[in-house]
Amino acid sequence: MAAGTPRVFVSHLAGVPVFDPNGDQVGRVRDLVAMLRVGGKPPRLLGMVVEVVSRRRIFVPMTRVTGVESGQVITTGVVNMRRFEQRPTERLVLGEFLDRRVRLVETDEEVTVLDVAIQQLPARRDWEIDKFFVRKGRGGALRRKGETLTVEWSAISGFSLEEHGQGAENLVATFERLRPTDVANALHHLTPKRRAEVAAALDDDRLADVLEELPGDDQVEILGKLAEDRAADVLEAMDPDDAADLLSELPEADKERLLALMRPDDAADVRRLLSYEERTAGGLMTTEPIILRPDATVADALARVRQQDLSPALAAQVYVCRSPDETPTGKYLGTVHFQRLLRDPPFTLVSSIVDSDLVPLTPETPLPAVTSYLAAYNLVSVPVVDESGSLLGAVTVDDVLDHLLPEDWRETDFQGEEGIAGGR
Template sequence: MSTNPTRVFVARLLGLDVFDPLGDRLGRLRDAVALDRGGAKPPQVVGIVVEVPGKKRVFVPMTRITSINASQIICTGLVNLRRFEQRGAEMLMVAEMFDRRVILADGSGDATIEDIAMEKSRNGDWYVSQLFVRRGHSNSPLRSLRRNETLIIDWNEAQQGARNEPQAATAFVASHEDLKAADFAEALHEMTGKRRIEVASELQDQRLAAVLQELPDDDQVQILSSLDIERAADVLEEMDPDDAADLLAELPEEQKEELLQRMEPEEAKDVRRLMEYEENTAGSIMTPVPVILPPEATVAQALAHVRREELTPALASAIFVCRPPLETPTGRYLGVVHIQQLLRYPPPEALGNIVDTDLDPVSDQADVSEVARMLATYNLNSLAVVNEDDRLVGAVTVDDVLDHLLPDDWRAQDDDVSLSRKVGRNG
């Protein structure tokens, strides 16, 4: 990773092969997708468009790109093979930004964009940083010499000539992109139904999924039902399986089944399994994808797994040790290793040597009240859930239990700190 460039020009990436972690070719890069953040902020590059066999174009988020160099691009994790559809404030960098006329901020005339540089920031996000432009009309006395001159300028050194102003909902999303999902959800909840749908539709799938998980059931159903069926399935895939299962349970049977059919099979399988459990059981509120490793895995490997950005603090607090297979339901459950233990042992130590076997897992049929008592008794952030064959099927976290024990309308109740001070009551 350290050899990867932090600044690359998009035109040089066009046509490059994109590979998965196993070295299998996924397809070729055909474009990049940037998010218009409004005002003077440079667009954020959120993903690439890859042409896969069959001439279909799919979207790969930048968060799944692990390597970019002059000869290839490598991505990690599952790639959604649904056809790419442009949404909200997204811009196709090649199709829409190349050849766009801009006015040079120094007053020397106009120019045409021929290439765009994207740069990786310290936090790992990618942003448009520079433009490679060719001068057109010049206001300089040296007009004949400078016309057709090419130069590289910073993004803020050009005024976008024909760019439309963002719509009201787009502007709201752009100006509140730094809000935590829970705070954004409170802002949505305070809006009228029409306004709520307008703003939610401008959010990217991953962001919308995170926000939906923080909304009351009625708001979740309203927003999801307003989306076209393909996008609704995409958003459900981005949600935690237990939250997706809860939301689907609120929908009519026909709509629920259609959405499950449209989801990727692996994602749908986890959700279906959760929906089979009786309400108020450990299985109905558990997370089916905790951190699971075999006993021969080392402390170093375990620490690398819990560093993953998508893990909540509760899920990152424990590693569940099992015999293969490691996908739930796993082989025999052996025990748990808490993160504090990892910090006390050398990196090469095998997890099987330090696993805690004294803490009993909870049955997937156990009542939620029993799970809450165990978490409180042993001061735990998460607890292993096993089936009758002693195979790990998931983990219940303290936030799962809190969500269940709090009153249904707790999200809608007023806080001591009013959100209106953060985002404005009328959005």
């Protein structure tokens, strides 16, 4: 739902069909999953509970939802078919919010929640609970008497988390305001028990982002305390190179068991990265840079660069390759840097503006040579190409820095967030 479109009331979503990008029906919406936040902020919508044909209920993250309109929900990407399990920090909107008694802040009058509105934040993929449709007076949703009105989230009391306390639920709500690096720093200083509680309460994408910022020992510890199915889900949500680094720290049997539980495409990318030596371009690269075919336009490239889940280093350039356009690709033709995309008209073909002067790296290139290459040419990312000319991935400057900095660099308290990690 684009910014500026009408908000959606959740009662209108109950039972509506959910379709994949090919137009095939996945199932029907049975509920929505939200997370309460501290500081009076509206709850963040995490995803939808969808009942598939087998009557199994699965979780579809809101990051996979591309459309909520005309009595249907459209998703993108592969849907995880594992059974939905509600976590301690999660609230079911239809099951727990509707028909609940709350109070109006201004008058302290008791009202009943009849419906809840959700809205997507401008220029982001995040969704929030926006408004409540309530009825004054006593009685449930079926009672017809009493004035009805629509109010802002801030106009009612009875839902928000309290600021005090150091339970996992409050910690997760507090961490929601922080960058993954700062959450990782706080988690590192928690006791193992508290660390496991918070990790269990985080959603998969958030936990994946945080794990990527933690020292290896903490990563292994947290992953080992998750149920294997969930551990596989989190590994799928991680960048392939980070997932490969984490799996390389595990015993061979554990690594193979988790790879077998992952989706085949995700597991294949990780297995390929595990086949390279750690301190080489192949071992450092990500297999998911922005790849475009020669007939793509500058407008196509800019649309890909704008994707929110891309790191700045990966969004700084696109790689032009012949089909197939997933790694390993067809013949690598060259790179188009972001600044060049901004200088050319939207209809320009990317094949006409590629930079093919710089020789790409081979997967066997050692770390010192990768570092020198990035420094010499003032790059934040560099392509890795095999002997047949296919693009295998790209090495970004942040992955190189991880191997150049002291081992304890992650323990630096950049933002002074020590107070968050209380209860040690």
